Each structure stands twice: as structure tokens, then as C-alpha cells.
Amino acid sequence: MRQLFKDYEVRQYVVQVIFSVTFAFSCTMFELIIFEILKVLNSSSRYFHWKMNLCVILLILVFMVPFYIGYFIVSNIRLLHRQRLLFSCLLWLTFMYFFWKLGDPFPILSPKHGILSIEQLISRVGVIGVTLMALLSGFGAVNCPYTYMSYFLRNVTDADILALERRLLQTMDMIISKKKRMAMTRRTMFQKGEVHNKPSGFWGMIKSVTTSAPGSENLTLIQQEVDALEELSRQLFLETADLYATKERIEYSKTFKGKYFNFLGYFFSIYCVWKIFMATINIVFDRVGKTDPVTRGIEITVNYLGIQFDVKFWSQHISFILVGIIIVTSIRGLLITLTKFFYAISSSKSSNVIVLLLAQIMGMYFVSSVLLIRMSMPLEYRTIITEVLGELQFNFYHRWFDVIFLVSALSSILFLYLAHKQAPEKHMAP
Amino acid sequence: MASLDRVKVLVLGDSGVGKSSLVHLLCQNQVLGNPSWTVGCSVDVRVHDYKEGTPEEKTYYIELWDVGGSVGSASSVKSTRAVFYNSVNGIILVHDLTNKKSSQNLYRWSLEALNRDLVPTGVLVTNGDYDREQFADNQIPLLVIGTKLDQIHEGKRHEVLTRTAFLAEDFNAEEINLDCTNPRYLAAGSSNAVKLSRFFDKVIEKRYFLREGNQIPGFPDRKRFGGGTLKSLHYD
Numbered sequence: 001m002r003q004l005f006k007d008y009e010v011r012q013y014v015v016q017v018i019f020s021v022t023f024a025f026s027c028t029m030f031e032l033i034i035f036e037i038l039k040v041l042n043s044s045s046r047y048f049h050w051k052m053n054l055c056v057i058l059l060i061l062v063f064m065v066p067f068y069i070g071y072f073i074v075s076n077i078r079l080l081h082r083q084r085l086l087f088s089c090l091l092w093l094t095f096m097y098f099f100w101k102l103g104d105p106f107p108i109l110s111p112k113h114g115i116l117s118i119e120q121l122i123s124r125v126g127v128i129g130v131t132l133m134a135l136l137s138g139f140g141a142v143n144c145p146y147t148y149m150s151y152f153l154r155n156v157t158d159a160d161i162l163a164l165e166r167r168l169l170q171t172m173d174m175i176i177s178k179k180k181r182m183a184m185t186r187r188t189m190f191q192k193g194e195v196h197n198k199p200s201g202f203w204g205m206i207k208s209v210t211t212s213a214p215g216s217e218n219l220t221l222i223q224q225e226v227d228a229l230e231e232l233s234r235q236l237f238l239e240t241a242d243l244y245a246t247k248e249r250i251e252y253s254k255t256f257k258g259k260y261f262n263f264l265g266y267f268f269s270i271y272c273v274w275k276i277f278m279a280t281i282n283i284v285f286d287r288v289g290k291t292d293p294v295t296r297g298i299e300i301t302v303n304y305l306g307i308q309f310d311v312k313f314w315s316q317h318i319s320f321i322l323v324g325i326i327i328v329t330s331i332r333g334l335l336i337t338l339t340k341f342f343y344a345i346s347s348s349k350s351s352n353v354i355v356l357l358l359a360q361i362m363g364m365y366f367v368s369s370v371l372l373i374r375m376s377m378p379l380e381y382r383t384i385i386t387e388v389l390g391e392l393q394f395n396f397y398h399r400w401f402d403v404i405f406l407v408s409a410l411s412s413i414l415f416l417y418l419a420h421k422q423a424p425e426k427h428m429a430p
Numbered sequence: 431m432a433s434l435d436r437v438k439v440l441v442l443g444d445s446g447v448g449k450s451s452l453v454h455l456l457c458q459n460q461v462l463g464n465p466s467w468t469v470g471c472s473v474d475v476r477v478h479d480y481k482e483g484t485p486e487e488k489t490y491y492i493e494l495w496d497v498g499g500s501v502g503s504a505s506s507v508k509s510t511r512a513v514f515y516n517s518v519n520g521i522i523l524v525h526d527l528t529n530k531k532s533s534q535n536l537y538r539w540s541l542e543a544l545n546r547d548l549v550p551t552g553v554l555v556t557n558g559d560y561d562r563e564q565f566a567d568n569q570i571p572l573l574v575i576g577t578k579l580d581q582i583h584e585g586k587r588h589e590v591l592t593r594t595a596f597l598a599e600d601f602n603a604e605e606i607n608l609d610c611t612n613p614r615y616l617a618a619g620s621s622n623a624v625k626l627s628r629f630f631d632k633v634i635e636k637r638y639f640l641r642e643g644n645q646i647p648g649f650p651d652r653k654r655f656g657g658g659t660l661k662s663l664h665y666d
Contacts, residue, residue, distance in 0.1 A: 169513065179475040187477050230472060233471070241506050245506035
């Protein structure tokens with residue numbers, strides 16, 4: 001939490017508490033999975049802990065966090081300050097309504113259960129979370145090789161940066177000279193006794209149409225020119241910052257760490273291409289894998305390489321390690337992305353809302369990753385998850401994940417391609 | 431019109447403290463209606479009468495460069511910002527009275543801006559820690575302005591103002607506390623307006639009349655005494 005809020009103070013402790021609680025319970029879920037594999041604790045107590053954990057998380061995700069988000073959004077709008085509670089309740093009800101509507105187009109409604117049962121809530125949370133996960137993975141799968149590999153880095157020289165800086169300063173000088181004229185005009189007008197007021201009200205506007213002093217006309221004209229120039233200066237500033245960042249990346253790639261990451265980048269890009277390929281095949285051939293990679297890997301080694309070893313013993317350990325790695329990297333990746341995102345858009349006004357939004361997203365992400373992790377575990381460990389989560393159509397979720405993953409990966413490829421093409425042309429033109 | 435002499439003053443501070451509102455108030459004597467994020471740098475010009483009321487009165491342009499961003503920005507953004515710090519004649523440091531962190535960040539802001547100009551004297555500071563000695567031979571006049579005064583309750587006002595007094599003491603600068611949405615804090619003749627005018631006069635003096643680099647007489651003595659007696663009460 002300190003990391004996220006280094007530059008700003010979170011005024012309300014409630015927000016911090018909610019965020020920490022969400023995070024804690026999500027991690028507990030993952031711990032339970034690990035316990036499952038390692039067979040720590042009694043089986044029935046594990047079941048009980050699962051249920052309790054799930055209930056609490058769902059409670060937080062569906063009831064508390066949206067309510068607080070609505071509350072903070074409403075407090076930011078000055079008009080509705082008086083009836084804060086009323087409006088936040090209204091917002092919350094709207095949220096619940098849309099949340100419910102979400103369930104209709106998907107084949108997850110089974111008529112056996114009641115309205116507020118766990119299965120209903122989880123199915124909806126799962127849908128949102130899976131969509132989110134797929135979007136993030138799709139984008140990450142494409143962005144990761146793009147960032148790591150130096151093949152894509154544009155060549156930036158110091159001369160380019162200097163030229164751009166000079167243009168920026170020239171624009172600033174032009175803005176300054178225009179503002180000087182405006183300030184002088186205003187001063188002479190003030191000294192001559194014409195006070196330049198913005199026309200207010202109906203009569204004021206009518207009056208200003210007919211009798212407008214030449215000074216104020218001049219001012220509005222110059223003001224428009226200044227606005228255009230200021231927009232230009234902002235663009236130039238952003239471009240210069242971009243060039244500096246690219247130059248740093250080029251220097252970084254020449255070091256050892258850079259080379260190491262470059263190599264990793266190639267490796268990752270192969271992995272990402274393979275994943276996209278698998279997703280396509282899954283959709284086209286309408287197939288959902290029944291066995292998990294670990295058992296398949298062991299089967300392959302046993303059958304083709306003729307190495308004999310105790311399948312059960314090894315599968316437990318290997319699957320534990322694999323699941324552990326997946327969990328740790330996904331948590332780490334999520335937190336890093338959230339931190340970067342938070343720095344980019346934070347401001348002291350909306351930090352509360354952002355923290356709550358992040359807590360919500362994180363909770364949903366974790367719940368759905370539990371759903372999906374079921375795929376990577378051997379059969380005997382899947383039972384507990386299947387038991388706890390009830391009769392969900394797991395195959396549907398995997399299919400949905402693949403679809404969204406594919407869509408997101410393809411669109412991010414397109415997006416990055418366009419961005420890459422557009423950038424060099426901007427800098428080549430003088 | 432443009433033949434008047436000019437001085438350049440930077441306005442630095444964290445995001446959201448009210449630099450743009452302040453600059454708008456100073457230059458156009460109006461309250462800024464719709465503040466929005468400053469990307470890059472926005473400049474405004476104030477016409478100032480140096481030594482007003484005396485026979486030596488002369489009008490100058492004061493350019494207020496309002497640089498946006500935060501101290502924790504990526505180093506590429508910092509390098510881009512550095513292009514604005516060239517040939518600066520004065521610095522206004524803005525902090526938010528309701529946000530203690532913004533006051534503490536002022537040390538880093540001033541170091542970022544001053545490091546750019548310390549190159550001629552050959553003193554390059556590589557770590558970012560605050561060191562009082564650096565401000566000892568600082569030639570550039572500083573002014574500390576605290577905003578959002580109206581949002582502090584009456585009871586807490588004394589404590590906050592004591593803290594900011596120590597802050598201004600550290601920088602060897604004057605301080606002004608105001609609310610950018612209320613022009614009466616800078617009304618002509620008020621003590622704030624006098625301090626502001628004195629600051630601008632000092633900037634102009636440094637730029638145009640003390641070019642040989644002599645320090646203002648009495649300047650180092652005052653700092654030594656002030657630093658000695660108040661150091662034990664320094665609030666950290």
C-alpha cells in the first residue's frame with residue numbers, strides 16, 4: 001500500500017482497510033489451492049475454509065466495494081454533496097441491476113438454485129473476471145515481446161532530441177510574446193478605465209454583440225492563437241518525453257541486463273505465438289482439453305522417451321511447482337501493472353475511487369484465476385474446486401477465455417503495428 | 431510593447447496544489463474557473479512595476495513558467511522538463527497546506543531546478559538529499575506559497591502555519607499563504623501583495639542590477655543567526 005501511495009496521502013482508512021482485506025482473502029484462496037495439493041490439514045476443514053473464504057470475498061466484491069465506489073464518486077461531485085447516501089444507494093442499485101442482466105446472454109443460469117445463491121454470484125463474477133483476465137493476457141502476450149526485443153526500437157539520435165527541444169522552446173517563445181501583448185493591452189485598457197468583463201447573462205451578451213471595444217476583439221483573436229500554440233507545445237512536450245524514453249531503452253539494451261531481457265523476449269514471443277495458435281485451434285476445432293499439461297507432459301515422456309518413473313509422485317510435485325509459479329507471476333504481474341497504471345492516472349481528488357476500483361478488479365481477477373487454474377491441475381485436485389464452486393459450466397469459461405484472449409491479442413497487434421508505423425514518419429518530417 | 435525587459439520565474443510544485451490557479455490569479459487578476467491538468471509547461475506574463483512609487487520606477491515583464499508533473503516522474507519526463515529550467519531568474523515553490531507530502535517534496539523540486547543551474551559553479555549534487563549548505567550560496571531568489579488556506583480549520587491553522595514558517599526558513603525565502611479562489615488575499619496593499627512585490631523586485635534586481643555577482647549586504651549574516659537559534663526547534 002505504501003508503494004502505491006508514495007506521493008499522496010490516503011485520507012480515509014476505510015479505503016486502505018478494504019483494499020488490504022480483499023488482497024488478503026484473495027491470497028488465502030491461493031494458499032488453499034496449495035494446501036490442496038500438499039494435502040495439509042484435514043479434508044473437511046479445507047472444504048469449510050473454502051466455503052467461508054468464498055462467501056466473504058463475494059460479499060466484499062458484490063456488496064461493499066461497489067457501494068463505496070458509488071459513495072466516493074458522489075462525494076466528488078459538488079452538487080450532490082447533501083444527499084450523499086441517497087445517491088450512492090441509487091448508484092449501487094443500478095450496479096446490481098446491470099450485474100444481474102449480465103447473466104442473461106450466457107448459458108450459466110441453471111434453474112435449480114435460488115436467486116442469491118453462491119453459484120449465481122460466482123458465475124457472474126467469473127464472467128467479468130475471465131473477460132478481464134483474457135484482455136490483460138492478450139495485451140500482455142503481445143506487448144511483452146514488443147517491449148523486450150530491441151528489434152523494434154526506433155533509432156533515436158541526440159540530434160533528433162535537440163531539434164525537437166528547440167522547436168518546443170520556439171513555440172514557448174511565441175506563446176510568451178503573444179501573452180505579453182495581451183497583458184499590455186489589458187493594462188492599458190484598465191488604465192483608461194474600460195474594465196474588461198466577460199459578458200454575463202442575457203443582456204450582457206446582447207450588449208457585447210453591438211458594442212465591443214476594439215481592444216477586447218483583439219484580445220479574443222490573440223487568445224485563440226495562443227490556445228492553438230499551447231496545444232502544439234503540449235504535443236511537442238509529449239513527443240520529446242517519448243524520445244527520451246526511447247533513448248534510455250536503447251542504452252539499456254546495450255547492457256548485460258538488456259541483452260538478457262532481449263533473449264527472454266525472443267523466448268516469450270515464441271511462447272505467445274504458441275498460445276495464440278492454441279487458442280485458435282481450440283475455437284476452430286471446438287475442443288476443450290481434458291487433461292492438464294503436467295500429466296500430458298509426463299505421459300509424453302513416458303511413452304516416447306521410455307523413461308520410467310513414478311507418475312503419481314512426480315506429478316504432485318511438478319504440478320505444485322507449476323501452479324505456484326503461475327500464481328506468483330500472475331500476482332506480481334498484476335500488482336506491477338496496477339502500480340504503473342495508478343501512477344499514470346492518480347490525482348489527489350480521485351485516489352479513493354481508484355483504489356477501490358483496483359480492489360474490485362483485483363478481487364475479480366483472483367476469483368476467476370482460481371476458476372481457470374483448475375485446468376492446469378491433475379484430476380484428483382480438481383475435485384475440491386468442483387465441489388466448492390458448485391455446478392458451473394467450466395468448459396464455457398475456458399472457451400470464453402480463449403475467445404477474448406484471441407480478440408485482445410489480435411487487436412493489440414493491430415494497435416501496436418499502427419502506433420509503430422506512425423511514429424517514425426512524425427520524426428522524419430522536419 | 432515587447433521591448434520591455436523580461437525576467438523568467440519558475441513555478442514549481444506537486445500535481446494538484448494549484449499552480450495553474452495561482453498563475454492565472456497573478457497574471458489576470460481573475461480566478462481560474464476550470465482548472466485542468468497541466469501537460470508540459472504553460473506560461474503566463476505579468477506586467478510588474480519595479481520600485482513602484484519611486485522616481486526609478488520601470489516596467490518589466492515577468493514570465494511565470496508553470497511546469498507540470500510530479501517529482502516521482504520517469505527520468506525521461508524529468509529530462510524533458512529540464513529544458514525549461516534554463517536561465518531562470520527566480521523560483522516560486524507552491525505547496526498544498528492540506529497535504530504535508532507536497533511540502534516535503536518541495537526540497538526535491540528545488541534541487542531538481544537548481545541542479546540545472548549549478549553547473550557553472552562546478553558543484554554537482556548527485557544524491558537527492560536535502561542539504562542546507564546548498565542553499566547557502568544559492569543566488570536565485572525563492573518564494574514559498576501555500577495554497578488552499580480556506581480548507582484548514584481555524585483550530586489547526588496555528589500548527590500548520592508554524593510548520594510552513596520553518597519550511598520557508600529552510601529555503602531562506604519569504605512565504606505567502608493564500609487561497610487561489612479568492613482574489614482578496616492578493617488585494618493591493620495587503621501584506622501578501624507587498625511580499626509578492628518585494629520578491630519580484632528582488633528577482634529583477636538580481637538579474638539586471640547586480641550582475642557582478644555581489645551578494646546583497648547583510649544577507650549571509652541574517653541566515654547564520656536565524657539558522658543558529660531556531661535549529662533546536664526545527665520541526666521535522
